[in-house]
Amino acid sequence: MRQKVTAGLIATYAVLVALALVYIYPFLIAVIGSFKTDSQATNDPMSLIPSPFTAAAYERLFFDTDLPLWAMNSVFIAVVVTVARVFFDSLAGYALSRLQFAGRSVVFSLFIAVMAVPSVVLMVPRFLVIKQLGMFDTYFGMILPLLVDAAGIFIMKQFFDSIPVSIEEAARLDGAGVFRRFWSVTLPMATPALITLTILSFQGSWNEFAHFIISRQSPELHTLTTGVGALVSGQLGSGNQFPLKLAAAVLMTIPVAVLFFIFQRRIMSTSEGAEKG
Amino acid sequence: MSSTTTAPATRRRRGGLNKGETGAGWLFVSPAIVIVGVFLVAPILLALWVSFTNWNGRFSPINNPRVDFVGMENYAKITTEDGLIQQLFGRSIRNNVYYVLLVVPLQTALALFLAIQVNRRMLKAKSFFRTAFYFPSVTSSIAITGVFMFLFQASGVVNAVLGWFSIHGPNWFADPSGVLHKILGWFGLSSAPAGWEKPGFLGVSTWDWLGGPSVAQCVLIIMAVFTTSGTFMLLFLAGLQNIGSEVGEAAVMDGATGWKTFWHVTLPMLKPTLFTVLTLGLIGTWQVFDQVYLTRGTPAAATLTSPAYLAYDQAFSSNRPGVAAAIAFVLFLIIIVMTLLQRFVLADRDPSGYGRDRKAKKKAKGATS
Numbered sequence: 001m002r003q004k005v006t007a008g009l010i011a012t013y014a015v016l017v018a019l020a021l022v023y024i025y026p027f028l029i030a031v032i033g034s035f036k037t038d039s040q041a042t043n044d045p046m047s048l049i050p051s052p053f054t055a056a057a058y059e060r061l062f063f064d065t066d067l068p069l070w071a072m073n074s075v076f077i078a079v080v081v082t083v084a085r086v087f088f089d090s091l092a093g094y095a096l097s098r099l100q101f102a103g104r105s106v107v108f109s110l111f112i113a114v115m116a117v118p119s120v121v122l123m124v125p126r127f128l129v130i131k132q133l134g135m136f137d138t139y140f141g142m143i144l145p146l147l148v149d150a151a152g153i154f155i156m157k158q159f160f161d162s163i164p165v166s167i168e169e170a171a172r173l174d175g176a177g178v179f180r181r182f183w184s185v186t187l188p189m190a191t192p193a194l195i196t197l198t199i200l201s202f203q204g205s206w207n208e209f210a211h212f213i214i215s216r217q218s219p220e221l222h223t224l225t226t227g228v229g230a231l232v233s234g235q236l237g238s239g240n241q242f243p244l245k246l247a248a249a250v251l252m253t254i255p256v257a258v259l260f261f262i263f264q265r266r267i268m269s270t271s272e273g274a275e276k277g
Numbered sequence: 278m279s280s281t282t283t284a285p286a287t288r289r290r291r292g293g294l295n296k297g298e299t300g301a302g303w304l305f306v307s308p309a310i311v312i313v314g315v316f317l318v319a320p321i322l323l324a325l326w327v328s329f330t331n332w333n334g335r336f337s338p339i340n341n342p343r344v345d346f347v348g349m350e351n352y353a354k355i356t357t358e359d360g361l362i363q364q365l366f367g368r369s370i371r372n373n374v375y376y377v378l379l380v381v382p383l384q385t386a387l388a389l390f391l392a393i394q395v396n397r398r399m400l401k402a403k404s405f406f407r408t409a410f411y412f413p414s415v416t417s418s419i420a421i422t423g424v425f426m427f428l429f430q431a432s433g434v435v436n437a438v439l440g441w442f443s444i445h446g447p448n449w450f451a452d453p454s455g456v457l458h459k460i461l462g463w464f465g466l467s468s469a470p471a472g473w474e475k476p477g478f479l480g481v482s483t484w485d486w487l488g489g490p491s492v493a494q495c496v497l498i499i500m501a502v503f504t505t506s507g508t509f510m511l512l513f514l515a516g517l518q519n520i521g522s523e524v525g526e527a528a529v530m531d532g533a534t535g536w537k538t539f540w541h542v543t544l545p546m547l548k549p550t551l552f553t554v555l556t557l558g559l560i561g562t563w564q565v566f567d568q569v570y571l572t573r574g575t576p577a578a579a580t581l582t583s584p585a586y587l588a589y590d591q592a593f594s595s596n597r598p599g600v601a602a603a604i605a606f607v608l609f610l611i612i613i614v615m616t617l618l619q620r621f622v623l624a625d626r627d628p629s630g631y632g633r634d635r636k637a638k639k640k641a642k643g644a645t646s
Binding site: 009012013015016019020023024026027029030033041042043045046088089091092094095096099100101102103104107110111114117118119120121122123124125126127128129130132133144145147148150153178179182203206207209210213214224225228229231232233234235242245246248249250252253256257260264267268 | 337404602
């Protein structure tokens, strides 16, 4: 392919580099700001070199706030939700794709309809049910409503639809039951979809906020989102302690950022896969 | 059930793999059905009931003698009945309308622009640019809000940059004035014309309806565009790659310029993606909550509320679950109407598909008669 350097191409690069800077800068300045002193962050937010360089904000986060506890809650909830979602969504997706059963189309329509209900609209209604069930302010109330996700079921069904049935036929002739065929034959073939679902579920439950605002109350049940949320909005007396807030934002971003960079190719696969094909 | 045992064997052979799949099928979907039933369907039904009652949030709303069915009273409180709740609701709708009107077009246009740029064949470091633009979509709204509150503080980064251009930036989160009011103020029109300051539709005065987003809300608008454009860029990118470059090249061969190719070839072919992006955008922007919740302590908070936040506030701070449920349902209705409306508008403007067909037929009819 001949590479002709045109004015248009240079302009494109200029615009894209400028835009990329705009997109990256807030994260960069957050990391830098988190190592500044309170007064430097407030009075000199632009400078790219913290002077003095201090990790005091991180120290305060670990020793003066409950951030370690919030992080543990977030990890616990995100792991349980992710594992359950991947399993239950696959089960349901498999049944909807492969098994002939009375009422299948009704169930499928139900899931599609449910996907259309905006989650924020469900916030207050869900609280009512969680409270009626006596699950308010418990891990159950925080976790159970997130265990299944209709969009995930849809992704898995679509993927199972694309796997040929013939392989399963062979397993059936060898005497494998339904669950065996699902677990040992078809599910392993769905690894790409499972990885996608894992990433989406982890990212979703890690970043979940509104649901944890309405399903819990005790400080012990704070997750990173609600805990850092309280910190950011100044409820914890954090006022103008910007380094503290920025450090918290940086810390809660790290796990999803790591996941993102590991699986970047897969996340971007919508575009890159098509490009190669 | 006897009919299934004698059912034609052909049906079973065609689709299923084994006998007795009904049991397994239901077993497999049962966890999903239980969760969806208990935490999605039941809440909707319970909330629908609560929205028609005067339940005070104590004890059970069902089978409780102290809970009365009040019909549309809660709905009237937020829409037709003059009072504080109507005003709060009206203001939240007003704020959200400006938020939607600005965020949806901006995020869609920016996402499309980014997608077209990073899809250029000549471009190197594509994956770097894609990563940079997508990354904000991965991070939590809480972290981003925290960072933006830092960037937009009175002596913050944004105002420092504005200072380079000799612009004196506002104290963003403390400035509740509407942007359009501000612009009118520059032309000497700083107060409402006679009669415009009286409570109007939903208890909000005409002057306030026309105020534009508040300065504080502009930060939330920028933040929304910043965090969503990457996701939508990926959707457009997928759409562009489905089209392939041949179509565009053919158009160029036919003498079309870049802009013409985009407007008459690329954009019409991206219509399905555009529809998805606009729908997701509309649904998302009508649900703004996290950012509003986090900035509720700022001086300009009243200009940031949204129906979603107001529903939360009424349920938890003001102890009016009925009103909260009513707001949730009105919000749901708004979202459905918006989606349908947008589907209708896009179908009608379709230059290649159904809409144009219909118009062409109409024209043909007119010509013959």
